[in-house]
Amino acid sequence: MKVIKPRSGTAFILKKDQYLLVEDLEGQQVSDMVCFAGKEYKEKISSGKTLDFEATTNLTTGNFIWSNRSRKLLQIVHDDAKKHDFILAPCSKETFKILYKDHDTxxxxxxxxxxxxxxxxxxxxxxxxxxxxxxNVQIKDTKIAVLPPQSLKGDRIVFKCLETCLVALTACSAKDSNGGTFKPIGYQVLENF
Amino acid sequence: MKVIKPRSGTAFILKKDQYLLVEDLEGQQVSDMVCFAGKEYKEKISSGKTLDFEATTNLTTGNFIWSNRSRKLLQIVHDDAKKHDFILAPCSKETFKILYKDHDTxxxxxxxxxxxxxxxxxxxxxxxxxxxxxxNVQIKDTKIAVLPPQSLKGDRIVFKCLETCLVALTACSAKDSNGGTFKPIGYQVLENF
Known part of the structure; x- marks a missing residue:
């Protein structure tokens, strides 16, 4: 298992038909994932296309992650936590400043x-x-709230790769997204699952 | 009032402190809007940043439209229909094929x-x-449904421009988004509102 240290990130190539396993090593830790495909990586995962085609905000086993070119890039084939988000943008230094009044940039x-x-x-x-x-993003009566993750230590999600991708993963750095503490994230690229 | 014909689109520059008025000329007609700013138009409206900062899926009078660089590009200053969407990607020929089994491309x-x-x-x-x-996109118990618009003939939304933008607008081409018929959209750029 490779380990992404708290508040850091990594990138790697995931080939078609390989599997990506992501594990919450300690519990209640988010990992932001983006994927790029095609020539010059102009094709990328699309929240808007995925939510349109899958017709749910609760993406889990069986659901596909679609690209801006309306192609299926990944499929979720295993999911312990069953609660992920594809609505909100990655946290930025402006997020900390605007939402948390925190100038740690x-x-x-x-x-x-x-x-x-x-x-x-x-x-x-x-x-x-x-x-x-x-x-763990909750949408209730149109209000959006970021709650502590429901994931427990050892919870895993596994994606099957349908088109060769450049993947980037983080151990997320936003206080409210991770129950107030920053932990590592584990991942493995597998040939079979 | 300028008119965007059914199933077409247009683009224009909207200057800082101008207002953009968009009118549903006949009722139940969607208009997809995208905005670009900054050098070489690399800055653009961001669903993920807007939903994070505004904390609601029900964007209406008073809410801001944020960019991928965490800047406020527009503010909604008037809104008759009070129901818009910032979750789903623009309809594409693949949308028609995959969701509607319709090969009109x-x-x-x-x-x-x-x-x-x-x-x-x-x-x-x-x-x-x-x-x-x-x-009119409904999220109910995590399920996403596209319902006919609630907008009536003459309903208007007005945006104040906070940063000079390149704006593109359509009269939307997706059957399910428009109650099954395709109508025009009106718009005006105003110096005052």
Whole structure:
């Protein structure tokens, strides 16, 4: 199991037919995931397309993650936590300042994704709304609330890769998204599952 | 009042401190709106940032439309219909094929936005989730449903422009989003409101 340290990120190639396993190593820790495909990585995961085609905000086993070109990039094939988010953008230094009145600007998910993706020619402006693994966003009577994750220590989600992708993953840096503490995230690329 | 013909789109510059008025000329007609700002239009409206900062899926008078750079681009200053969507991506030819089993591929919002934005150097892959004016998307027990618009003939929404933007607007082309018929959309750029 590879480990993403608290408040950091990484990027790697996931090939078609491989599996990506992401594990909450200690519990209540979010991992923001973005994926890019196609020539020059102009194709990317799309919240808007996925929510339209899957017709649920509660994406879990069996659901697909679609791209902005209306192609299925990933399928969720295993899911312990059964609560993730694909509505909210990655936390940024502005998130901390505007929502938390916190001027700690060093370790946002947007910055960590940007740093991890820089070697692949992807810039901050190119980063879409992430699939926020283990993130507990509640929509109740049109109000949006970020609650502590429901994921327990050892909870896993596994994606089957349907199109070769560049994947970036973080151990999320937003206080409210992670029950107030920052923990690591584990991941593995598997040939079979 | 300028008129966007059924199943078409347009683009124009909206200057800081101007107002954009969009009117449902006949009732129950959606208009997809995207906005770009900054150098080379790399800054754009962001569903994920807006829903995070505004904390509601029911954006109406007083709410801001934020960019991927966490800046406020527009503010809603008047709203008759009080029901719009900022969750779903613009309809594309794949939407018609996958959701409607309809192979009419000539007039999607994504294609109309792409055509309108081409003179400004923006490509199809650059187009984000639109602010879908008058679109009636219901999220109930995590299920997403597209219902006929609640907007009546003459209903208007007015945005104050907070940063000079390139705006693209459509008269939407998706059957289910418009109660089954395709109608025009009116708009005006105003110096005062």
């Amino acid at each position: 060093t370790h946002s998910c947007l910055d960590n994704l940007t740093q991890a993706l820089k070697p692949y020619g992807i810039t901050k402006d190119d980063i879409p709304t992430a699939f926020n693994i283990f993130m | 000539t007039h999607s919002c994504l294609d109309n936005l792409t055509q309108a934005l081409k003179p400004y150097g923006i490509t199809k892959d650059d187009i984000p989730t639109a602010f879908n004016i008058f679109m």
